[in-house]
Amino acid sequence: MRLHRNLVFAVVDGLNLIFNEGVYASKAVEQILKRDKRWGSRDRSFIAETLYDIVRWKRLYAEIAEVREPFDRANFFRLFAVWAVLRGIPLPSWKQLEETPARRIKGRFDELSKIRKYRESIPDWLDTLGLEAFGEAFWEKEIHALNEPAPVVLRTNTLKTSLPFLRRHLVDEGIASDPVPGYPNALVLKERSNVFTSEAFKEGLFEVQDASSQLVAPMLDVAPGMRVIDACAGAGGKSLHLAALMENKGQLIGLDIYPQKLHELKRRARRNGVHNLETRLIESTKTIKKLHGTADRVLIDAPCTGLGVLRRNPDAKWKLRQEDLGTITDTQRQLLSDYSKMVKPGGKMVYATCSILPAENSEQVVHFLKSAEGADFDLEKEKHIFAHTSGFDGFYIALLQKKG
Known part of the structure; x- marks a missing residue:
């Protein structure tokens, strides 16, 4: 490789x-690739994958x-040199x-590589936290699984198409994919590809959404005609999934405190x-x-540390501080x-x-059920999803029912 x-x-x-400037990795890649x-696609892949x-x-x-x-600029070149040497890539004779x-x-x-905090490249506090929560084995x-690059997973938009039709459509555009057992609307790409430039994406036939994330909306057990609230909608990946499960019937309300995210949700919708x-x-x-x-139905897709999605957001472990955890859990x-109270x-x-x-996750639900607000709720079921057992992102999902 040259x-x-x-x-x-x-x-x-x-x-x-x-x-040095605090830009999220995804945004930095986006910004650099516009330069x-x-x-070509190989050049762009080299930049994105090397950065990540x-x-x-x-x-x-x-x-x-x-x-x-x-880090100064010379430090960044030294980091790059380490990356290249460990991959057996010959270094040019640049100063x-x-x-x-x-x-x-x-x-x-x-x-x-004999020391976990270096081998898995994590802060000391995160290594200690993981040990205390889960035990060494x-x-x-x-944490090893969370350092593996994430596959690209698509969710079929059943308002417009079916999984078999979408798969054939993608093949026609040179994009090969496989179904994911246990995930009825998921396709995982055989090779990484910029699916956002595909005609299938422009036609709204799919959204990019990890398989674990695709389990959240079905857990809510929605049906056409219901009034459903996505209380932390953001840019709306799960809102769009809920709409498909509701077959576009009933009322779906997407709430958020950030107007730009809701604007993006409307565009995607x-x-x-x-x-x-x-x-x-949410103004007040x-x-x-x-x-x-x-x-x-109410979905609370709560803001969190994002430690389950380090594979796709590896910069989160460097931006997150130990003291942030208390603020987030509060x-x-x-x-x-x-x-x-909306239920x-x-x-x-x-x-x-x-x-x-x-x-x-589970500790928050236990605390809620013991509170005055949670006294009328029962925990029906919960899912703990881990990267090393699922092959996808780490997630937690709990379904609670209000007594009637």
């Missing part, structure tokens, strides 16, 4: 955006390269990569052919109070208390996170 200067420099610029329209690799293994690579944050000690890099890798498997969705901005507590006792507790007697509520931590 390294090209403009591509390597683009990777270095992307690392600077992520680590040169002449780049170095972000994922930052702690290990930094320890090998003997560099410390805040930025001079005197790269290839033999020492390999020796340090062998040495550090389970944590070893889970149009492409998906969703007609029963209404978005409402009045927005929620008006909906007290009115919903057949918010989750408050949302359960406030938003559960009518006999109605159901799902509490879900894309985290694997008990403190954000």
